[in-house]
Amino acid sequence: MMTANNLLKGMLCVIGIIITFLVTAQPAKNYTSLEHALFFTDSVQWLSLRNKGLTEIPDELFALHNTRYLDLGLNPIKVISGKIENLDKLFYLDLSNSELSQLPEEIKSLSFLRYVYLRYNKPTNLDRDFQLLAQLPNLKALHLKIPGLEELPESVGQLAHVEYLELSDTHIKSLPESFAELKNLNVLYVNNDMRFDILNNIRVLARLPKLSELHLEGDQFTKLPSTINQLRSLEYLYLNNNRLKELPPEIQDLKKLRYIDVSNNDIPNLLLDQYRDQYAPTLRIRF
Structure with a gap:
């Protein structure tokens, strides 16, 4: 049985395949290490730093301007830098199990962003954050975990x-x-x-x-x-x-x-x- 949820998962798999084979200056690769990814800044389109103990997004990551898929789930990240606007090709953003209190104003500039996973810890202004997300013209899937x-x-x-x-x-x-x-x-x-x-x-x-x-x-x-x-x-x-x-x-x-x-x-x-x-x-x- 193909539910909408299963269809979404299937779409994400297809997206991953498409992203991997997009043509860039270097052959596109999947990375699970920021250190390795920084050697090929133009070719990184799929980066997973899941469960790395990060409390913030390293500034170096924002140099990976061709990144489409970014998984930062299972990290106790509290703040997203406004430099995220440099990732202007971002399609998928996973910040599940983070400890966010608010989103940066600059997130509204990520016009290709389609899938977003967020976990808040005591949001300071959710009304403002929804207004920012509403400015993403291609946002289709939003996962929110906001305890309490x-x-x-x-x-x-x-x-x-x-x-x-x-x-x-x-x-x-x-x-x-x-x-x-x-x-x-x-x-x-x-x-x-x-x-x-x-x-x-x-x-x-x-x-x-x-x-x-x-x-x-x-x-x-x-x-x-x-x-x-x-x-x-x-x-x-x-x-x-x-x-x-x-x-x-x-x-x-x-x-x-x-x-x-x-x-x-x-x-x-x-x-x-x-x-x-x-x-x-x-x-x-x-x-």
């Missing part, structure tokens, strides 16, 4: 180009009204958020015309509201690792729904068997 975040700023609605948005480990109860402005959003994750109120957020989610894949995993809610049938564009629904005891009958109103994951919930086996018989073969259910 209680609300999203209204500026999230300015991320008009984003098709894939992941919010994890937050304490968000309600999505702002402006969230409905994400008209190109196909895939949404709101995972591991025990305060997320699905009932009060259906109205906003229902105004996302392209929302085809919704992940509400590990949110610990006990009931799926009957108004779930308002999410008419849904094809894939992930409700695993919650505390559901049943599914509302209105789930069958979702005519485009092809797959639903209710594994690791509190639904009795007898009821699960009933769902299997009731919804097969048009809807695949994972128990």
Whole structure:
């Protein structure tokens, strides 16, 4: 089964292959050492410094101006230098598991940037940062891990180009009204958020015309509201690792729904068997 998430992963693999074979002054190579990469500054297009213990991005890295793919994940980086604007061909940026508090103003100049992974530690001005990200004309996928975040700023609605948005480990109860402005959003994750109120957020989610894949995993809610049938564009629904005891009958109103994951919930086996018989073969259910 090819979900939007799997498609994204496949696209990243293809991107990696394309980047590797792009023609430059030197044969393009993948590097996992900054020291080695600095010998071939013009040929570096793929650089991974994952889990190197970095607390900041070394200034030397900004000389690698042809870099398309930059993985700095699993480093406790607190600040991104404004010199990142020198990486004006950057396509993919991974700062997952970092300790950011804000983004530099210069990030808005990275016009080719398409995939961004960020982890914040007590953001100082998330509203400003979303406004900066909104100026990236090619941004399609945004992964945000912001432990303890209680609300999203209204500026999230300015991320008009984003098709894939992941919010994890937050304490968000309600999505702002402006969230409905994400008209190109196909895939949404709101995972591991025990305060997320699905009932009060259906109205906003229902105004996302392209929302085809919704992940509400590990949110610990006990009931799926009957108004779930308002999410008419849904094809894939992930409700695993919650505390559901049943599914509302209105789930069958979702005519485009092809797959639903209710594994690791509190639904009795007898009821699960009933769902299997009731919804097969048009809807695949994972128990």
